[in-house]
Amino acid sequence: MAKNWWKILAVLLVLYTIVAGFLLPVPARVILNETIRNLYFHVPIWFAMMLLMSVSVYSSIRYLGKSRIKNDIIAVQTAHTGIIFSILGILTGMLWARYTWGTWWTTDTKLNGVAITFLIYTAYFILRSSIEDEQKKARISAIYNVFAYVMMIVFIMVLPRMQASLHPGNGGNPGFNSYDLDSTMRMVFYPAVIAWMLMGAWIAQVKIRIEVLSKKILYDETV
Amino acid sequence: MLQCHQSSRKDAESAKSAEGERIFSLLLGIVNLPRSINLHSLLILCALCLCATQRVKHPSMSISAESVKICGRPSRISLINPYFCPALNFHHFILLLKKEFDIEFRQKTAINGILLFVLSTVFISYLAFQHIIEPSLWNALFWIILLFGAIITVSKSFLNEQKGRMLYNYFLYNPRTVILSKIVYNSILLTVVSFVTLFLFSVFIGSPVQDLGVFSLVLFLASFGFSSILTLMAGISIKAGGSFTLTAILSFPLTVPLLLVAIKVSKYAIDGLAFSVCSQYLLVLLLLNIIVGALSYLLFPYLWSD
Numbered sequence: 001m002a003k004n005w006w007k008i009l010a011v012l013l014v015l016y017t018i019v020a021g022f023l024l025p026v027p028a029r030v031i032l033n034e035t036i037r038n039l040y041f042h043v044p045i046w047f048a049m050m051l052l053m054s055v056s057v058y059s060s061i062r063y064l065g066k067s068r069i070k071n072d073i074i075a076v077q078t079a080h081t082g083i084i085f086s087i088l089g090i091l092t093g094m095l096w097a098r099y100t101w102g103t104w105w106t107t108d109t110k111l112n113g114v115a116i117t118f119l120i121y122t123a124y125f126i127l128r129s130s131i132e133d134e135q136k137k138a139r140i141s142a143i144y145n146v147f148a149y150v151m152m153i154v155f156i157m158v159l160p161r162m163q164a165s166l167h168p169g170n171g172g173n174p175g176f177n178s179y180d181l182d183s184t185m186r187m188v189f190y191p192a193v194i195a196w197m198l199m200g201a202w203i204a205q206v207k208i209r210i211e212v213l214s215k216k217i218l219y220d221e222t223v
Numbered sequence: 224m225l226q227c228h229q230s231s232r233k234d235a236e237s238a239k240s241a242e243g244e245r246i247f248s249l250l251l252g253i254v255n256l257p258r259s260i261n262l263h264s265l266l267i268l269c270a271l272c273l274c275a276t277q278r279v280k281h282p283s284m285s286i287s288a289e290s291v292k293i294c295g296r297p298s299r300i301s302l303i304n305p306y307f308c309p310a311l312n313f314h315h316f317i318l319l320l321k322k323e324f325d326i327e328f329r330q331k332t333a334i335n336g337i338l339l340f341v342l343s344t345v346f347i348s349y350l351a352f353q354h355i356i357e358p359s360l361w362n363a364l365f366w367i368i369l370l371f372g373a374i375i376t377v378s379k380s381f382l383n384e385q386k387g388r389m390l391y392n393y394f395l396y397n398p399r400t401v402i403l404s405k406i407v408y409n410s411i412l413l414t415v416v417s418f419v420t421l422f423l424f425s426v427f428i429g430s431p432v433q434d435l436g437v438f439s440l441v442l443f444l445a446s447f448g449f450s451s452i453l454t455l456m457a458g459i460s461i462k463a464g465g466s467f468t469l470t471a472i473l474s475f476p477l478t479v480p481l482l483l484v485a486i487k488v489s490k491y492a493i494d495g496l497a498f499s500v501c502s503q504y505l506l507v508l509l510l511l512n513i514i515v516g517a518l519s520y521l522l523f524p525y526l527w528s529d
Contacts, residue, residue, distance in 0.1 A: 064525050109483075116476050116479045117476075119475075119476040120476040120477060123472050123473050123475075123476055126469075126472055127459070127463060127469070127472075127473060130463050130464055130466075130469060131462075131463045131464065136462070139525060139526075140459055140462055140463055140526065142525075143455075143459065143522045143525055143526055144459060144473065146518070146522060147455065147477065147518055147522065148477070150268070150272075150514065150518060151476075151477050151480060153268065154265075154268070154480050154511065154514070155479075155480055157264070158264055158265050158268070159480060159483065159484075
């Protein structure tokens, strides 16, 4: 229990996010209306994705330094979870865009950047599956992961802010926090951020443990 | 995060009200940042990459120490010194560059192959379009042909290195010398190819480019950026089994940021906009080049010492 309290906290906070996110009053804005509730889901999910990818690149760098296979397992499993979160983020964003912009998908730097990021990480998994040798696979994919992460930062944090973009917080658009995020929304938004991050960490942890166990059974060695 | 540091520093100077909340939301990264701050963030990213190139220890030390430990008797091995690593050497760099050019002039496969590729694709587009007046269509076609040409050119760059010779080179040269020479060689090759493509385009399809100076600057910068990304990816795919498809899969998504900025500036050059409009994007292109160059330079030794 002493070790697992954060999992209970994650479940409680996600429940709170869903219940309070749909029931508590939100400021009424033109066009946005009730879609503003997406702030509790879309934005924290992307934060969780960024956190997971950062952990992934950190353990890739650790792997390059120390060559311990545990670091490689962490890197690939967090990247897996991050991809799942990015798909969720894209889906929630699309739903929001349908009701505010009027389409599911439009030509927008941020959106295209996200799509390309998805492609980059898919290429990472393809690269992994094309190499047989365990150590070699870990080393080469770690190199690619570092490159991919920097490109992702350029893509979804830097470039969209330099060009015209419809996305809130980019290309001269105000972010939601500048005028919409009043105190009632904050009460849900900040717990939501923690909730989704903890959820991501939990999923990644379970995946890592499964992988470590299967390695143990396969090779009969502690990783 | 980088942007946050920058902007929170700026804020501390100016804004006074609701400091804590504001900084927190800045940390969340969803605040509307002015464009100039973004350039700063790119600059910081760039500086970080450059710092890392200076600071990161050479990996071959740990690797060779490991391999020696497997042998069991580290003290007996005098020929292969585990801590031996050739220094980054300008003379070696020139030698390796010369070697690349020598091989190229002897075999002439890469340059002839790529020129034939460019010629045939341009001719096919000529047959399809006759004459392109629409600038954005011209631009898109030009960059697509150039991108494919670049991937074909650079993916060959590690094919010449046989396994035994790699080991030999490993004891002779610093891996960073190797990657630098390859990047420079490939970027020279790509610059030649891109100017030939431009020439062929203007012969067959016609050239709507109004500001040729800016356009050639973009070509130079894009060639260097492409070559630094694609050289590392070619190395990776050679290590991973050496299929051409893998190079393409790995490098297409990574080249997109460069390509986007390059396409944007070249569109400006085609339309003949003032230099002050293009200059910001040229700077971004330069910074991206530095970032990808530093990354390749930083990561290649780990690939090499395999």
